[in-house]
Amino acid sequence: MNDLEKAVSKRRTFAIISHPDAGKTTITEQLLLLGGVIRSAGTVKGKKTGQFATSDWMAIEKQRGISVTSSVMQFDYADKRVNILDTPGHEDFSEDTYRTLMAVDAAVMVIDSAKGIEPQTKKLFKVVKQRGIPIFTFMNKLDRDGREPLDLIAELEDLLSIEGYAMNWPIGMGKDLRGLYDRAQKRIELYRPTDEAHRFLPLDPETGQLTEASDLTEESIYQQTLDDVDLLSEAGNSFDLEKIKTGDQTPVFFGSALTNFGVETFLQSFLEMAPAPSTHEINDDSETLSPVDKHFSGFVFKIQANMNPNHRDRIAFIRICSGEFDKGMDVQLTRTGKKLRLNNATEFMSDERENVEKAVAGDIVGLYDTGNFQIGDSIYTGKNPIKFAPLPQFTPELFMRVTAKNVMKQKSFHKGMQQLVQEGAIQLYKTYTTEDYILGAVGQLQFEVFQFRMKNEYNSEVIMTPIGSRTARWIDPEQLDENMSSSRNLLVKDLKGEPLFLFENAFAERWFQDKYPDVKLTAKL
Numbered sequence: 001m002n003d004l005e006k007a008v009s010k011r012r013t014f015a016i017i018s019h020p021d022a023g024k025t026t027i028t029e030q031l032l033l034l035g036g037v038i039r040s041a042g043t044v045k046g047k048k049t050g051q052f053a054t055s056d057w058m059a060i061e062k063q064r065g066i067s068v069t070s071s072v073m074q075f076d077y078a079d080k081r082v083n084i085l086d087t088p089g090h091e092d093f094s095e096d097t098y099r100t101l102m103a104v105d106a107a108v109m110v111i112d113s114a115k116g117i118e119p120q121t122k123k124l125f126k127v128v129k130q131r132g133i134p135i136f137t138f139m140n141k142l143d144r145d146g147r148e149p150l151d152l153i154a155e156l157e158d159l160l161s162i163e164g165y166a167m168n169w170p171i172g173m174g175k176d177l178r179g180l181y182d183r184a185q186k187r188i189e190l191y192r193p194t195d196e197a198h199r200f201l202p203l204d205p206e207t208g209q210l211t212e213a214s215d216l217t218e219e220s221i222y223q224q225t226l227d228d229v230d231l232l233s234e235a236g237n238s239f240d241l242e243k244i245k246t247g248d249q250t251p252v253f254f255g256s257a258l259t260n261f262g263v264e265t266f267l268q269s270f271l272e273m274a275p276a277p278s279t280h281e282i283n284d285d286s287e288t289l290s291p292v293d294k295h296f297s298g299f300v301f302k303i304q305a306n307m308n309p310n311h312r313d314r315i316a317f318i319r320i321c322s323g324e325f326d327k328g329m330d331v332q333l334t335r336t337g338k339k340l341r342l343n344n345a346t347e348f349m350s351d352e353r354e355n356v357e358k359a360v361a362g363d364i365v366g367l368y369d370t371g372n373f374q375i376g377d378s379i380y381t382g383k384n385p386i387k388f389a390p391l392p393q394f395t396p397e398l399f400m401r402v403t404a405k406n407v408m409k410q411k412s413f414h415k416g417m418q419q420l421v422q423e424g425a426i427q428l429y430k431t432y433t434t435e436d437y438i439l440g441a442v443g444q445l446q447f448e449v450f451q452f453r454m455k456n457e458y459n460s461e462v463i464m465t466p467i468g469s470r471t472a473r474w475i476d477p478e479q480l481d482e483n484m485s486s487s488r489n490l491l492v493k494d495l496k497g498e499p500l501f502l503f504e505n506a507f508a509e510r511w512f513q514d515k516y517p518d519v520k521l522t523a524k525l
């Protein structure tokens, strides 16, 4: 292996997907603690660095508790270089959240074991599943009474159609939590060991029984665990690494992020099973690109704008796909053919770390951008142009009518609108006949950022009137009759001029389908 191959093989780049409050922040902190990036819990949310703290953008960020500094977190653990890409939840949910999932090689799904699979997890899961990358599951909050572990595993199959394989199994739960029966590593991990040296008790690999005497064997919850584990072995899914690689089976780990129980066990197994960066299909799928190709390449998956209002600058987040990144290197932008020198880059690694290596495939760099980049752009060095597959479009769920407050300022309104839409910040539709502007987003924050940037960057105040949450469904233009449109199913066209209906709710969509059974409606991702 040459140096580049060695470096790439160490990379593990993933995102955590979960519903708000399942414990993503808490587990992220535990991972950062294990990686030595932070020294105490409670530091991730609201973390800020002096550099960005003064910008107006930070005002929104701070108010909402999101931050560019925690967008990408990097640390070393067990000879691996780990990149965690943040996927914000709540109203911060945006197309960026989805697109971030295009830049990772694996996903970790954190589930609150009292609540099971919740709506946001399901949405994010769908996007990850579609990519066919490995998905690992952490059933969190085991220190509280939750649902039956067997139910939680069954729910994966019922709601997400993914096989679950329990890597470990809880011994008790809530106040009766005693530990984990680790099927994979043939040991028991005690929840509150009398001393650290006795945290792990070995199991006989043949019989699965404890090899040393322990009080546990007297307890009925332990017997229950043994029964469950027997049941899993006989009737459950068998471990299948091939299925894990394609996202058809998810290894399930139980634990409690808050009490730092089972997190390290999870991290160790995860790092062994999760893939290093692999090849990419490029140039309309006509070629494949190796992550250890000597030429640098990458794509823009996210643009965070207006870090400094005086310069209208933004940070373009680049996922490196091949070669090595060097500050000041010259690259070419595939879309425009333009040459760029990457002087102003920020790498998301802690400064204190020894042996800082160059950024390679799997790593993320942030480039200060003055308007060169659009989401989905490819950059490369070398003679042969490289174009990565376009990022998918995601179906917005929230819609607003938008107009300029000052009718005299139509020019700046249209300019800003055009540029922000092009950049991929928000989606634009027009009503079919009157061509009124309608904006679509997957989360409320996207609208706020749009409004803020229109004012700040284009000096255009906009008025936005919510038309609420809608289901967008495209219709074949051949089948379209404009009389099909009503307030419950607003007819609009997208940027390409393709027609779609915005249905008020599922009921309106069913009603429409009953009325026009031959009409085929389609959703994007």
Ligand code: GDP
Residues within 6 Å of the ligand: 018, 019, 020, 021, 022, 023, 024, 025, 026, 027, 089, 140, 141, 142, 143, 144, 255, 256, 257, 258, 259
């Ligand atoms: P996020 O919204 O997914 O980032 O969730 P947080 O990490 O902020 O956690 C939400 C709440 O659940 C916080 O009050 C946490 O302290 C709590 N929490 C997280 N993990 C655990 C856990 O393992 N056990 C218990 N009891 N609470 C937890």
